[in-house]
Amino acid sequence: xxxxxxxxxxxxxxxxxxxxxxxxxxxxxxxxxxxxxxxxxxxxxxxxxxxxxxxxxxxxxxxxxxxxxxxxxxxxxxxxxxxxxxxxxxxxxxxxxxxxxxxxxxxxxxxxxxxxxxxxxxxxxxxxxxxxxxxxxxxxxxxxxxxxxxxxxxxxxxxxxxxxxxxxxxxxxxxxxxxxxxxxxxxxxxxxxxxxxxxxxxxxxxxxxxxxxxxxxxxxxxxxxxxxxxxxxxxxxxxxxxxxxxxxxxxxxxxxxxxxxxxxxxxxxxxxxxxxxxxxxxxxxxxxxx
Amino acid sequence: xxxxxxxxxxxxxxxxxxxxxxxxxxxxxxxxxxxxxxxxxxxxxxxxxxxxxxxxxxxxxxxxxxxxxxxxxxxxxxxxxxxxxxxxxxxxxxxxxxxxxxxxxxxxxxxxxxxxxxxxxxxxxxxxxxxxxxxxxxxxxxxxxxxxxxxxxxxxxxxxxxxxxxxxxxxxxxxxxxxxxxxxxxxxxxxxxxxxxxxxxxxxxxxxxxxxxxxxxxxxxxxxxxxxxxxxxxxxxxxxxxxxxxxx
Amino acid sequence: xxxxxxxxxxxxxxxxxxxxxxxxxxxxxxxxxxxxxxxxxxxxxxxxxxxxxxxxxxxxxxxxxxxxxxxxxxxxxxxxxxxxxxxxxxxxxxxxxxxxxxxxxxxxxxxxxxxxxxxxxxxxxxxxxxxxxxxxxxxxxxxxxxxxxxxxxxxxxxxxxxxxxxxxxxxxxxxxxxxxxxxxxxxxxxxxxxxxxxxxxxxxxxxxxxxxxxxxxxxxxxxxxxxxxxxxxxxxxxxxxxxxxxxxxxxxxxxxxxxxxxxxxxxxxxxxxxxxxxxxxx
Numbered sequence: 055x056x057x058x059x060x061x062x063x064x065x066x067x068x069x070x071x072x073x074x075x076x077x078x079x080x081x082x083x084x085x086x087x088x089x090x091x092x093x094x095x096x097x098x099x100x101x102x103x104x105x106x107x108x109x110x111x112x113x114x115x116x117x118x119x120x121x122x123x124x125x126x127x128x129x130x131x132x133x134x135x136x137x138x139x140x141x142x143x144x145x146x147x148x149x150x151x152x153x154x155x156x157x158x159x160x161x162x163x164x165x166x167x168x169x170x171x172x173x174x175x176x177x178x179x180x181x182x183x184x185x186x187x188x189x190x191x192x193x194x195x196x197x198x199x200x201x202x203x204x205x206x207x208x209x210x211x212x213x214x215x216x217x218x219x220x221x222x223x224x225x226x227x228x229x230x231x232x233x234x235x236x237x238x239x240x241x242x243x244x245x246x247x248x249x250x251x252x253x254x255x256x257x258x259x260x261x262x263x264x265x266x267x268x269x270x271x272x273x274x275x276x277x278x279x280x281x282x283x284x285x286x287x288x289x290x291x292x293x294x295x296x297x298x299x300x301x302x303x304x305x306x307x308x309x310x311x312x313x314x315x316x317x318x319x320x321x322x323x324x325x326x327x328x329x330x331x332x333x334x335x336x337x338x339x340x341x342x343x344x
Numbered sequence: 345x346x347x348x349x350x351x352x353x354x355x356x357x358x359x360x361x362x363x364x365x366x367x368x369x370x371x372x373x374x375x376x377x378x379x380x381x382x383x384x385x386x387x388x389x390x391x392x393x394x395x396x397x398x399x400x401x402x403x404x405x406x407x408x409x410x411x412x413x414x415x416x417x418x419x420x421x422x423x424x425x426x427x428x429x430x431x432x433x434x435x436x437x438x439x440x441x442x443x444x445x446x447x448x449x450x451x452x453x454x455x456x457x458x459x460x461x462x463x464x465x466x467x468x469x470x471x472x473x474x475x476x477x478x479x480x481x482x483x484x485x486x487x488x489x490x491x492x493x494x495x496x497x498x499x500x501x502x503x504x505x506x507x508x509x510x511x512x513x514x515x516x517x518x519x520x521x522x523x524x525x526x527x528x529x530x531x532x533x534x535x536x537x538x539x540x541x542x543x544x545x546x547x548x549x550x551x552x553x554x555x556x557x558x559x560x561x562x563x564x565x566x567x568x569x570x571x572x573x574x575x576x577x578x579x580x581x582x583x584x585x586x587x588x589x590x591x592x
Numbered sequence: 593x594x595x596x597x598x599x600x601x602x603x604x605x606x607x608x609x610x611x612x613x614x615x616x617x618x619x620x621x622x623x624x625x626x627x628x629x630x631x632x633x634x635x636x637x638x639x640x641x642x643x644x645x646x647x648x649x650x651x652x653x654x655x656x657x658x659x660x661x662x663x664x665x666x667x668x669x670x671x672x673x674x675x676x677x678x679x680x681x682x683x684x685x686x687x688x689x690x691x692x693x694x695x696x697x698x699x700x701x702x703x704x705x706x707x708x709x710x711x712x713x714x715x716x717x718x719x720x721x722x723x724x725x726x727x728x729x730x731x732x733x734x735x736x737x738x739x740x741x742x743x744x745x746x747x748x749x750x751x752x753x754x755x756x757x758x759x760x761x762x763x764x765x766x767x768x769x770x771x772x773x774x775x776x777x778x779x780x781x782x783x784x785x786x787x788x789x790x791x792x793x794x795x796x797x798x799x800x801x802x803x804x805x806x807x808x809x810x811x812x813x814x815x816x817x818x819x820x821x822x823x824x825x826x827x828x829x830x831x832x833x834x835x836x837x838x839x840x841x842x843x844x845x846x847x848x849x850x851x852x853x854x855x856x857x858x859x860x861x862x863x864x865x866x867x868x869x870x871x872x873x874x
Contacts, residue, residue: 056766063768064683070672071679074696074742077735081703084714142610150604151611159611161862166618168789168858170796171705172825173847176832177621210614240600261702268704270799271825275833295706295799302710302803307718319710323703330702334695396762401685426764436755439778449763452773498759505763 085323089316092116096310101317107281107292109301109311116314118321120283124198124291125267127284128277131202132209132266137259139206140213144258147214148221149243160218167211175275178204183276190288196278198291204272209262216261216337220254221247257336264329268322270295294318345372347509347539348393353407355388357400362388364563366407370509375531375540377554377571379547381586385563386543390511393541394428395421411509426453429502433514435494437486442478445486445497449505464504472500473530492523499530509539517545528553547587551575559583622855625847632845641811646831647838651846656813657726657821658795658853661805664730664817665737665794670787673741677783680742681749682771701739705799708736712804727817729805736800737790744789748782749775781868785861792857796850798825808834824850 092101096116104117147159182203187195228250232242248255278290279300298315305312348370355363363385370376378386391397392409395416409416416424426449438445446465455461465482469475474496478489486497495515502510512531516524531540531553544550550557551571558568559580567574567583578584640650676693684690712732722728752775760770776783798806806826814821828846831838 060766060768067675067679067683070675071684071693073672073676074693074700074738077738078696078699078703080715081707081711081735084711084719085707088710088714139610139613142607143614146604146607146611150607159615162615162618164862165855165858166614168792168796168854169618169621170798170825170850170854172796172798172829173625173851173854174621176828176843176847177624179832181624207614207617214614238596238600240603241596244603264702268702268707270704270706271829275829295704298706298710299799299802302713316710316714319707322707326702326704326707327699330699331695334698394762396758399758399761422764422766424764425762430762432755432759432762434755436759438756438759438774448760448773449765452760452763452765452769501763 082323085316085319088313089318089320092310092313092317096314101314102321105283107297109305109314114310114314116310118294118297118314118318120281121292121294121297121318122321123283124277124281125293125295127198127287127291128201128205128273128293129263129266131198131287132205133259133263135202135206136209136213136262136266140210140258140262141217141255143210144214144217144221144255145243145247148218149239149247160215163211163214166207167215171208171269171271172275174204174208175272178272178276186288192288194278194290196276196290198277198284198287198289201273201277201291201293202287204276205266205269208269208272209266212265213258213262216258217251217255220251220258223254224250253336253339257333260329260333260336264326264333267329268295268326270299274299294322298322346370347372347412349408349410349413351408351410353392353409354405355385355392355397356402356404358402362563363392366565368558368565368568370539370541371556372539373535373537374555375535375542375553377550377557378541378543378560379545379550379557379586380560382545383562384560386560387513388563389560390430390513390541390543393509393511394425394430396425396430426505427507428509428511429505429507430511430513431495431498431502431515433517435491435498435518437489437494437497440486441483442486442489442497443482446501446504449501453505465500468500468504469497471503471530471534472496473526474500490523492519492526495519495523495527496530499527503534507538509541510534512540512542512544514544515542516549524549547589559586561586622851625844625851628840629844629846629848632841633848637842637845638849642809642827646809646827646835647842651824651827651849653810653813654822654824654827654846655849657805657807657823658825660726660814660817660821661729661733661801661823662791662794664726665733666787666791668731668734669738669741669790673738673786673790674745674783676738676742677745677749678771680746682767682775697739697742700735701743703736705736705797706802708732708800709802709804711735712800717804723818724803724805724807724820725818726805726814726821729801729821729823730817732800732804733794733797736797737794740790740793741786744786745779745783748779748786751782752778781864785865788857788861788864792854792861795857796825796854798823798829801826824853 101116101118103119105119106115106117107120108115147156151159178200182200183195186197186200224247228246229242232246273293274296277293277296279292279296280290281292284291298318302315305315346369350366350368353363353366378389380386388397397403438448443465446468447461450461450464466475469478474493477493486494489497516527534540542553554571556569557571557574559566561582567578567580575587578587637650639652641653642651643649680693712728716722716728716731717724756774757770760774801823805821807820807822808830810820810822828850831846832843
């Protein structure tokens with residue numbers, strides 16, 4: 055009896071352990087199943103490099119280049135803002151902030167990560183968007199820049215907490231050695247801590263960018279959603295994610311448009327997969343080295 | 345009467361060999377002391393007797409270990425460990441009350457009756473000379489006890505499942521001399537009913553309580569003899585060197 | 593000339609500034625929503641259905657919908673997630689399979705939320721023919737929060753000292769008995785923390801429920817798990833972008849309710865973790 059029970063539980067535990075692999079494969083398969091049908095109508099190159107996205111014109115034009123560029127512009131902007139600030143904040147928390155403040159800041163950053171993206175999108179609509187409109191004297195504040203600023207905030211918790219972990223796991227002896235040689239605290243941080251934690255910080259940056267590329271609701275609410283190839287960051291853009299979220303509701307199941315949105319899903323899945331695997335390799339290297 | 349019969353035992357952890365060709369017998373109702381310097385394989389030897397080494401992911405072995413004439417590898421591992429209990433180097437109470445610590449083993453082996461459990465807890469604590477000190481606070485956390493009390497609690501916990509053999513793995517390494525004396529006292533009294541294998545770093549302790557003593561060095565059994573003889577006239581110069589404190 | 597002391601002062605000032613740049617806006621977001629949303633909150637707002645094309649009335653159906661979705665997601669994800677965590681912490685060996693499982697978890701955590709929406713649509717809504725329903729939405733959210741539950745539970749299980757397991761096994765307890773009676777009870781606070789974080793995440797996500805369950809406007813409550821439902825985050829999205837001329841108060845009020853729900857969950861999780869760390873017995 056006891057043996058049998060033990061056996062059943064062990065198998066159940068194993069199956070659940072395998073569930074993650076199963077779900078990742080399942081997600082990919084179902085994206086492929088729906089998305090690949092598109093290429094009966096459009097060739098993949100046309101899809102990826104086509105310059106116009108008019109899914110409901112007749113015949114539909116399904117080129118996602120403007121969307122890829124839209125995502126790219128917003129992401130680069132968000133990275134430019136969030137990487138320096140995020141890493142600086144991680145340094146402050148791990149190296150400078152005294153005990154109590156450190157814990158409070160870490161809790162605060164965790165709370166930022168928890169704020170739903172739709173709430174941040176809403177806040178962006180009533181703050182950043184009108185500000186940008188006034189500052190740059192534009193017809194609308196719904197621009198790539200607004201998206202970048204908002205997304206920078208969504209990437210920061212990821213960057214700060216993973217970079218902070220990486221800094222924390224640098225062996226104390228490195229730091230003590232540098233300080234003992236008469237280096238100032240800042241010199242130690244700049245010359246010793248940052249290089250020693252570099253692969254972890256790189257992983258933090260990549261995962262932050264991953265979060266930005268995948269972010270949907272806030273972007274959809276504040277970037278204006280114009281599917282044109284962007285030339286400046288002060289014009290409305292439309293990202294890959296926002297396109298899927300905004301249009302799937304109207305797309306007819308089984309239509310070219312429907313398949314195209316799944317094909318965008320494949321693109322997003324592949325990007326996030328690549329980012330996560332690489333970041334994981336960096337994190338892995340970090341732990342091995344020490 | 346032979347309790348354990350060990351024949352040409354080799355054990356590896358990964359590529360490192362921890363025991364090399366060990367053959368010996370452990371007699372019923374004796375106290376066998378196992379001595380040797382650090383990394384001599386004595387703890388590996390002890391943990392092999394109730395197959396605790398198997399918890400190590402890269403464990404490999406060859407050779408035979410028989411308990412009462414049956415190979416331990418053929419026995420059900422849970423009932424083997426019920427018959428062969430362990431007291432660890434450090435006092436390791438479970439995060440439970442004093443009562444639940446002692447009752448844990450028998451409950452896991454299926455005892456449901458409250459009265460019977462209480463009886464076993466009381467008897468085990470008395471056998472470990474702890475009953476008088478804790479009888480009024482059986483419900484409090486075992487972590488509230490002193491180090492020596494915790495170690496005697498661990499002995500009581502092992503006794504509660506009514507083992508035939510008790511393995512002591514340097515049971516006094518963390519204790520002061522008075523607590524050590526109490527634990528040694530307990531061991532000598534337990535000898536009547538149990539077979540005891542004691543791994544110790546303390547050569548004097550081996551001399552005080554062991555009927556026979558085994559000396560391990562670099563994974564090999566160098567010498568096994570009556571304790572008095574070993575400490576007065578060891579047959580191997582390495583044993584003599586270790587006992588007299590030249591190394592280790 | 594170069595002055596290390598002064599350089600350090602300048603550098604630290606900038607690090608501090610960067611931290612302020614994150615903390616102050618976050619504080620402002622919360623303050624703005626609380627200050628502007630609080631006047632909207634009253635019993636009627638919380639208990640009434642939306643009226644006049646969502647320009648008046650309350651948000652009760654959206655609250656109920658979110659509660660149902662979150663419950664469904666947890667019922668699905670907690671058992672699988674906990675067992676998976678037990679596998680990783682207690683049974684898995686350091687091998688390729690284990691590495692692949694860990695990589696899959698990292699990837700599940702990184703898949704964009706809208707891709708979960710697509711997946712839920714293709715698998716649950718279309719393939720299994722559950723339609724847009726609470727069932728489809730809950731399952732989609734459940735898979736999405738799986739990595740959170742697995743990761744936090746696994747950490748909790750692994751923080752139980754190895755020696756406890758050895759003691760239990762040495763007394764002849766079986767592996768499962770050891771997990772059940774020694775490891776799990778001591779990991780419960782961590783598991784609860786993970787579950788609450790998962791709830792918070794599921795309650796706040798919009799993209800995964802867009803095509804799997806969310807109803808634009810549904811004045812009555814769902815009657816079965818095969819019904820569509822409104823949900824708070826989607827409702828906020830709708831009244832902020834899709835419906836013109838909604839009173840600001842209603843938008844802020846909805847945002848406040850959603851934010852409170854999510855932050856309350858996270859705060860609870862943080863507090864449980866903190867308390868538990870302080871009174872750890874070993």
